[in-house]
Amino acid sequence: MSGLKYSKDHEYLRIEGEVAVVGITDYAQAQLGDIVFVDLPTIGKKVTKGGELAVIESVKAASEVYAPVAGEVVEVNAELGEKPALVNEAPLSGGWLVKLRLENPAEIETLMDEAAYDGFLKTL
């Protein structure tokens, strides 16, 4: 098991202590196609669960990334400014988007684990 948590909007969450790393899944990056720009939030921004966290622009479309849980942005992946392709190449590692300080850790339980997410993908 990867220990990642997933939303139905294809964001993932990796818990590192009080902070959660948020990115988009491999399925999401494949659907978007080549990513050309990532618009990240400012540090300190507070987001609600389901609120807009970032915008990813690919050759196909501009798509919102929603916050899978509520929290405060404590760090963003500055490397994406120069290399947005990282989201395509390594969505789960180097292509992470934002680190959130969780407002309500209990919200994690509303997300899917890997097995549930894999099952969800099969229904699409």
Added chain:
Amino acid sequence: MLDRPAKIEGPDEAPATFTGNRALDQEEPLLFEIGRLDATGVDVDAAPQVEKRLGGLERKEAIGLPGLTEPETMRHYVRLSRKNYSIDAGLYPLGSCTMKHNPRINEKVARFEGFADAHPLAPQSTVPGALELMETLAHWLMTLTGMHAVALSPKAGAHGELCGMMAIKSAIAAKGEGASRNVVLIPQSAHGTNPATAALLGFSVRVVPAAEDGTVCAQAVREALGPEVAAIMLTNPNTCGLFEREIVEIAQAVHDAGAYFYCDGANFNAIAGVARPADFGVDAMHINLHKTFSTPHGGGGPGAGPVVLSERLAPFAPVPFLRRDGERLEIVEHAEGTESFGRMTAFHGQMGMFVRALAYMLAHGGDGVAQASKDAVLSANYVRASLRDVMTQPFGDRACMHEVLFDDAWLKGRGVSTLDFAKAMIDEGYHPMTMYFPLVVHGAMLIEPTESESKASLDLFIATLRNLAQAAKEGDAKRFTQAPRYAPRKRVDETLAARKPVLRWSAA
């Protein structure tokens, strides 16, 4: 089928030419890369000697203006224009854009000097004909929509949206609800301009999910409504090319909740002369004169997006507007003493588009406008029925309105994407259809043939798409992934172009 050679020698295999041209497919350098700086198409007298008063700020180097003779200039622009695909060159199936034929009578009338040479600052008493044309156009727009008033000044569709939503915002403020009503409902399938308009006016957007059949159901709207909702922005027919069957019920629910109904009129071409938006319960709707009433995309020039308004929104219409006082027509320029929300544009709108749209309406008559709408729907359904066995429809096999929507389910596992399929259409000499829109449909291909095409023209288009679909299914992915091969520029690296755009020319 047309008798064609099985394989046309591609340009890549053809011998190179000295000029880089391929007969009439000609290379075209930038204006700055041809000519000489000292050449000019006109004789200009040497500047008179004057005392310099710029205190050393005067320019000391040449600024690099291009220098071409008149024939060179003419050739440059004529060659560029020949690279442009237009409705005058071929079928243009760009869904949602309504690329219909622009009748030449429009152009003849638009060039009458009384219209073409009128200046917006000319005294109103000198342009009574132009004012009367505006009044007649307004009459037609109100009659076709059943609405109470029309604001002619907005310059295009999105500008019209802004105008209509500003009228709604003003009406809400006038009721003292300006602070509490700050949410606009927008369906998932909406044009991107709808949420942009709402956001520009400080509203937040609440998305109404699409039902399984691609339309918006009244129940979903009811669930999204509340005392904080200012308006709904809904397109009918919607961007999936489907008629919103519950629109009357939706309008009723919106009004019951104290909100307003903004209708995006981009797809009015499907219903003009057949159904009236006022009967749906619409409060405001823009009309793209440059789609519905010919001159697609404004003929490369300006568009025009008049907004029709319901009786309760009419007082808030922007200035300038036309007012008739007995025999006398005048343009009201100032908002003082009215409830108008103010001014959006310097002048009264796009006169050239007014002339063309009215010429189109008068040439067709009311029955002709209705016939055009019906023919547009018939054309789209003919394309749909002729392709449904080789392509897939996202919402099942049901009649569409003026545009037909396919998805990419039929391409799954073939190594060909919607983008590749569109590129292959370029090789066949067609402008691609709208792709990847609406966003609610995976790999969307939105085809709007319009009423302009003859059956023979539609048949050739259909045969071409069937042939391409067959090739995709037989595994000829190369024909798609390497397309276009017969265009002046071949497959462009879109990722590189977006990631590292070269936006400025610089001398080598």
